[in-house]
Structure formats: structure tokens, C-alpha cells
Amino acid sequence: MSTGKPWKITYFNGRGRAESSRIILTEAGVPFEDIRINSEEWGALKESTPTHTLPIVETDEGLVLSQSAAIIRYLGKRFGMRSDDPMEEYRIDLVMNIMDDLVDKKLIPALFEKDPTVKAEKMKTVEANDLEGFMKLLTRELNEGGHGFFVGEKLTIADVKVFTVLETMETAFPETWAKWKDIREFKERIAARPKIAEWIEKRPKTWW
Numbered sequence: 001m002s003t004g005k006p007w008k009i010t011y012f013n014g015r016g017r018a019e020s021s022r023i024i025l026t027e028a029g030v031p032f033e034d035i036r037i038n039s040e041e042w043g044a045l046k047e048s049t050p051t052h053t054l055p056i057v058e059t060d061e062g063l064v065l066s067q068s069a070a071i072i073r074y075l076g077k078r079f080g081m082r083s084d085d086p087m088e089e090y091r092i093d094l095v096m097n098i099m100d101d102l103v104d105k106k107l108i109p110a111l112f113e114k115d116p117t118v119k120a121e122k123m124k125t126v127e128a129n130d131l132e133g134f135m136k137l138l139t140r141e142l143n144e145g146g147h148g149f150f151v152g153e154k155l156t157i158a159d160v161k162v163f164t165v166l167e168t169m170e171t172a173f174p175e176t177w178a179k180w181k182d183i184r185e186f187k188e189r190i191a192a193r194p195k196i197a198e199w200i201e202k203r204p205k206t207w208w
């Protein structure tokens with residue numbers, strides 16, 4: 001039950017693991033404070049957060065939520081972006097978990113490598129060895145959805161999660177991006193939804 005408190009999303013100044021929550025609230029028409037902190041501010045806050053990680057989301061009931069996957073699933077339930085059908089719920093989780101594997105095992109180690117030479121090598125290796133497999137999986141799941149969404153006939157948290165990862169892949173891996181038309185068109189469709197388009201226009205511009 002809402003107590004009318006303002007929603008707050010706290011994260012660093014990037015899209016990263018917070019952007020799905022920002023987009024879900026945006027699409028739901030729920031205003032929120034987009035709080036972006038630096039590492040010094042994080043140092044002061046860390047111990048007081050539920051799992052000592054960002055993002056955290058403060059709800060309209062004043063509860064503080066942690067762990068991006070759990071937060072996304074909670075918001076999806078609150079704002080009608082999941083399903084009541086067990087098989088559709090399974091497919092939503094399947095797609096979300098595919099994206100987590102891609103992000104955690106492949107994208108983050110390459111994108112956030114500090115040494116520029118090593119980073120270039122890692123980016124090349126990921127693009128050569130891993131991305132085609134993930135793009136094939138995504139294309140299969142999008143076609144399985146069959147209505148322009150990954151699951152069912154309306155936007156779900158699976159679409160939002162995939163969209164946020166694709167935003168980073170588009171600029172980080174342009175060669176791969178050019179090859180996967182269905183996935184490119186999916187990303188453009190989500191970006192063109194009016195509330196999301198307005199959010200993209202006004203949010204801080206960051207590389208990740």
C-alpha cells in the first residue's frame with residue numbers, strides 16, 4: 001500500500017544496474033528521484049544499505065530495496081510488467097537470466113577493464129567468441145514471444161532488461177550490432193515508446 005512517499009533510485013552516474021528500474025518507473029508513469037552519487041558519497045552510505053551495494057530503491061512505503069534483479073521483479077509485480085501465467089513467468093526469468101550471464105560474465109569484465117590494451121583485447125575476444133551466441137539466443141526468444149515483445153503481448157521486465165543491455169552493446173560493439181536486424185528493431189521500438197523516449201532525452205548522458 002502506497003503511503004505517498006517519493007520513490008528514490010540511488011546509483012552511480014551511469015545506466016548500469018539501475019537503468020531497468022528507472023525505465024520501469026518511467027513507463028509506469030511513477031515520478032522518482034534519480035539520485036546519482038560519487039564514490040566518496042558511496043563510501044559514507046555503503047554500510048547503511050541492505051546488501052552494501054548499489055542500486056538501492058526507496059519505495060513509496062519508505063522501504064529500501066536492494067539487488068537489481070530482485071528490485072526489477074518487485075517493480076514488475078507492482079506495475080503490471082510481469083505475467084500471471086507460470087510459463088510466461090518462466091520465460092521472463094529465462095530472458096532476464098540470459099542477460100545477467102552476458103552482463104556479469106562477458107560485458108563487465110571487458111568494458112570496465114582499466115588497462116586500455118588489455119581492454120581492447122578483451123573487447124575483441126568477447127565480440128569474436130561470445131556475442132553471436134547471445135544474439136542468436138535473444139533472436140530465438142524474441143521470435144518465440146512472437147508479438148514484438150520477448151514474452152506475451154505487452155511490455156514486461158524482460159523487454160526492459162534486454163533493452164538496457166542493448167543500449168550499451170550498440171555503442172560498444174557496432175560490428176555485431178549491424179548484423180542483428182530483429183534485435184536492432186526491437187531496441188528501436190522500445191526506445192520509441194513515448195515515455196521512454198522522453199526519459200532517454202532528459203536523462204544524464206553517460207557511456208555505460
Ligand SMILES: N[C@@H](CCC(=O)N[C@@H](CS)C(=O)NCC(=O)O)C(=O)O
Binds near residue numbers: 054066
Ligand atoms: N548483484 C548486485 C550487484 C551490485 C553491484 O555489484 N553493484 C556495484 C555497482 S554496479 C556496486 O555497488 N559497487 C560498489 C561496491 O561494491 O562497493 C545487483 O545486481 O544489484
